[in-house]
Amino acid sequence: MSRMKRHQTLLSLGILVAFWSFWTPVQGQQVPSSMRLPHVGYVYPAGGQAGTEFDVTIGGQYLDGISEVLISRLDPLGSMESGVPRGTFVKLSKPLTQKQVNDLSEKLKDIQARVREEMRRRRLSVGQYRELFVKFAAEAGITEEMLKELDEFRKNRNDPKRQPAPQIAERATIHIVLPKDTEPGLYLIRLRTRTGVSEPLRFQVTPWQEVLENEPNDHGQVHTVTEGLPVVLNGQIMSGDVDRFQISAKKGQHLVVAVAARELIPYLADGVPGWFQATLRVLDDSGREVAYVDDFWFHPDPALRFEVPRDGDYIIEIKDAIYRGRQDFVYRIVVGEIPFVTSIFPLGGRLGEKCQVTLNGWNLPQREWTLAPLKGDPGIRQILLPQWAAMPRSVSFAVGQWPEVLEQEPNDGHADAQKLTTGVVVNGHIDKPDDRDVFVIEGRAGQNIVAEVLARRLYSPVDSILRIIDENGQGVAVNDDTEDKSAGLLTHYADSFVQVKLPKDGKYFIELTDGQHQGGPEFGYRLRISLPRPDFDLRVVPSMVNAAPGSIVPVHVYAVRRDGFEGDIWLELSGAPEGMRLSGNWIPAGQDHATITVTIPNSLSTGILPVSLVGRARIGNQEVVRTAVAADDMMQAFYYHHLVPAGTWAINVTGRSRYGIAWVLPPEKAIRIPIADKAEIRLPWIWIGSSAASLKLELTDAPEGFAVVSLERDGGGAKLILSVDKDKIKPGTKGNLVFAVYGETQRRGLVAASTQTVRYFVGWLPAVPFVAVEQKSSS
DSSP, rough: EEEEEEGGEEEEEOOOEEEEESSSOOOOOOOOOOGGGOOEEESOOOOEETEEEEEEEEEESSSOOOOOEEEEEEESOSOSSOOOOOOEEEEOOOOHHHHHHHHHHHHHHHHHHHHHHHHHHHHGGGGGHHHHHHHHHHHTTHHHHHHHHEEEHHHHHHHOOOOOOGOOEEEEEEEEEEOOOOOEEEEEEEEETEEEEEEEEEEESSSSEEEEESSOOOOTTOOOSSOSSEEEEEEEETTTTTTEEEEEOOTTOEEEEEETTTTTTTTOOTSSSSOOOEEEEOTTTTEEEEEEOOTTTSSSEEEEEEOOOSSOOOEEEEETTTOOOOOOOEEEEEEESSEEEEESSSSSETTSSOOEEEEEEEEEEEEEEOOOOOOOOSEEEEOOEEEEEEESSSSEEEEEEEEEEEEOOSSSSSSSSSEEOOOEEEEEOOOOOOOOEEEEEEOOOEEEEEEEESGGOOOOOOOOEEEEETTTTTTEEESSSSOOOOTOOOOOOOOOEOOOOOOEEEEEEEEEETTTTTOOOOOEEEEEEOOOOOOOEEEEEOSSEEEOTOOOOEEEEEEETTOOOSSSSEEESSSSTTOOEEEEEEOTTTOOOEEEEOOOOOTTOOOEEOOEEEEEEEETEEEEEOOOOOEEEEEEEEEEEEEOOSSSSSEOSSOOOOSSOOOOOOSSOOOEESSSSEEEEEEEEEOSSSSOEEEEEEEEEBTTEEEEEEEEEETTEEEEEEEEOTTTTTOOOEEEEEEEEEEEEEEOSSSTTOEEEEEEEEEOOOEEEEEEEEOOOOO
């Protein structure tokens, strides 16, 4: 790096870049609507019975050119070697535009007039009208499918229940085959089109027979279910809709009625509260309500069990709590005398040790279950329940490295507090409303102590409050809720976390209560009391990266730092083909997000490549290695964002580069940008293909305070000038600069002799890691 006059800095990046134009879209790219990535919003029905085959509808947008239906397990627990679900594309239906409707209507009027004239001329009977109409319509190029779309358009326009939703207006029909030995549980369905692979949709496989709702089944009308129980009821709630199903039941049956709605579509970007908030009601044959629920503890999906009071017919009723609805308000209701696991205890165990688990729930054939020793990294994982448990098929389970103990009652006050040593996990219950569990440890002045509750993240209803109190009754620390972005399906981070330096030697009491003053056998928790053990988890977004051979694509990586870990995290690919590499492959110290870029080798064939993203960090005298969990960034209620787990991370290589290869040599370490009014970066270019139009760089991801001033050709390369805001960029600021490249060209305008500037996307530069430094004096 050399110092230039006027204190500007020339920063040679050592980048050899060949620019090209890609018309295969990637995440974040601005492209013509005809080339955008496919989007899917719902699948209906959202599940099926093992051993059957059937058609489903997937609603979405930009679905032209579907070539493949991809089905995988949501979790890696079940085997996909046998019983592999299969999907085949059947057809795509797209809504007509208003212009198409007008044009088609005019054609139909002309055909009708021609039919009437022909019937008069030939003196034909009324019964021959349809034959003539079909003949003349075919001659005019009008198909039966077009007539169906016209009918659908008019029905939607005149139906108050149906609201325009372009993002789910296209409908792909998919044929699903579920072999008999398909493992029950949740699967992911994606569509592969000519522009890329869609985000996933959740799809549920069960061993029970399925029923699709028949409309109308509201406003006093019902769908009578003739199939025997257990059964899965499938439907869609439209605006103002109330769906009703009639079942027959026998006295003394203990029926479980459980809804899956938010479990299928976790978040709605354009709705408040941001998901289908179902309510569930059971009525007897006289219309009297015998059961009602609008959730299950903190789960938005309602579930209930009721004992049938007498033989007869019963109505199962479902609606949205505030009468919203749309095609993506999809539900499944399991009804039957089935085993239903509501909770387990303990909520976790120690690595390498078997665990005796108690199952709580309804209609369970057994309560005690021995879990084999678990291996791998500590953290929360899914475990399969015994084979008889089909709903749910798996549950969350925490695996730790600390010794485990059980809570011992009575421990409601300081006098009978349970004695613990530091470095232990307590498995306990909030046994009853307003229960208080108290534990005591011996602490030393200056000692750092961590107390952390795992409950809500393990789907326990406990809403913990954690207090640390000294032996004189003085509060040392308190916490109610702590955010954990790795828990992407939670909207209330109800678990508590405290990390505190003890002020003096002596006894310290740790009190755990429920903030909602509730309790009971379902209210399990895990309380860790230990010295800090710094660690981290990673999430990589999106779960499926779409990229062309030879391209550069941005990827988001999120770090969930634990127990005060603040160091650098270095990222690398595992299982990637030769030539695929990362740029900006770090999450700087103290930060929880980085945008990195992946360079795709030009030699790669099209296809889906499962790869892993690995993070490494030096913590103390050890190197800690963690593999990133694939996730998708889902918006809730117009504002909130959640990182929702989505199976295995993969890169879909599709399309080809327009002008050939682009070879990039990223800097080996972060460049140093002085804090000055302007900084200069030299980019050596090598142009491949036709002569280039004027190029513009747009800074798409960087700390606030950087901006692109200009990009100029400079001999054999280019000179990039950045403005640096001294008030926002401070010495030591670190991160990545991610640039999108756009071209501009002139086209003839609509007015004679006029031109207009057209901007088009070219590609991405590799992420540039940087560190801001003080500007050196010119003296």
